[in-house]
Amino acid sequence: MKKTIKLDASGLIYLTKAGLLDLVEDLYEEIIITDAVYQEVVIQGKAGGYPDALVIERAIAEGRIQVKQLSPAADKRLDEARFPERLGAGEQETIVEALEQKCLAVLDDLRARATAAVLDVTLCRTDTVLVEGFLKRRIGLTEFEDMAIRLAGVMGMRADDLVELLRLGRLIQEVRADDEQDVGREG
Numbered sequence: 705m706k707k708t709i710k711l712d713a714s715g716l717i718y719l720t721k722a723g724l725l726d727l728v729e730d731l732y733e734e735i736i737i738t739d740a741v742y743q744e745v746v747i748q749g750k751a752g753g754y755p756d757a758l759v760i761e762r763a764i765a766e767g768r769i770q771v772k773q774l775s776p777a778a779d780k781r782l783d784e785a786r787f788p789e790r791l792g793a794g795e796q797e798t799i800v801e802a803l804e805q806k807c808l809a810v811l812d813d814l815r816a817r818a819t820a821a822v823l824d825v826t827l828c829r830t831d832t833v834l835v836e837g838f839l840k841r842r843i844g845l846t847e848f849e850d851m852a853i854r855l856a857g858v859m860g861m862r863a864d865d866l867v868e869l870l871r872l873g874r875l876i877q878e879v880r881a882d883d884e885q886d887v888g889r890e891g
Contacts, residue, residue, distance in 0.1 A: 708734040708807040712798040713744045715810035715830045716769075720756045721858040724851060725763060727837045735769045738797035742771045745794075778804040788815050799825055812859070831855060831869055838873055848873045 709732040711719070716737060719725055728735055737745070746764070749757025763769045774782060778800040787796050795816040802809035802825045809827045811817050820827045828836075834855060838848040849870055856866040 707732060708736060708805060709833075710736050710738075710798050710802045710805070710807055710809045711741065711769075712737075712809070712811050712813075712816065713741050713792070713794045714812045715833075716741065716745055716760060717749075717756055718812070718830045718855060718859050719833070720759050720763075722851065722855040724834065724855065725759075725768065727842060727851070728833060729768060730842050731833065731837055731840065736772050736801070737769060738794060738801055739771060739773055740793035740797045743794075744792070772801070774801060775804055787819060791815055791819060795819075799823065802826065830859065831861070835869075835872065835876075838876060845873055845877045 709728065719728055725735075742764070746757050746761045750761070760769065764771060774797060778797075781800045781804065782796060785796070785800065787799075791813075795811065795813060798809050798811065799816065799820045802820070803823055807826070809820055809825050810830055810833060811820055811827050812829050817827060817829075831852070834848065834851055837843050837851075838845070843851065852866065852869050852873065855861070856869070861869075
């Protein structure tokens with residue numbers, strides 16, 4: 705079953721730069737960003753000359769990504785919240801919207817993740833979306849590994865974290881192969 709995903713600025717930028725927006729679209733019915741994320745990624749991105757800002761703007765124009773204003777309940781929650789001072793507006797809006805809509809929030813910033821966890825928001829990191837695509841068989845192992853390397857490059861992922869991510873992919877593939885052998889023996 706496809707669901708809604710809310711992306712903060714960093715997750716959206718990473719997924720775009722790594723060429724993974726198509727995978728996200730395949731996994732989720734709605735890809736939503738808030739106004740603050742749009743301002744940061746598209747408006748400020750274009751002003752800064754970042755090419756991914758144009759890719760994201762085009763995806764929005766094509767309806768692949770939706771920009772949503774905060775709901776009244778989320779706006780009220782945002783006004784009442786006592787977010788850490790260093791948490792950006794996009795992260796704050798993504799957290800309250802995901803909380804209100806009870807959907808997945810993609811957050812990479814440690815402070816944002818900690819805040820979301822305290823508020824009981826369903827969250828994941830950007831690389832987890834890639835793992836989900838592999839688990840749901842939207843991509844094969846070779847694609848997973850290629851995408852993981854690209855994503856690691858744009859995220860500035862530590863080498864040991866990339867090695868662990870690649871190992872996870874191989875373990876998933878190994879379990880699948882074992883399951884298929886077991887089914888073959890039963891049939």
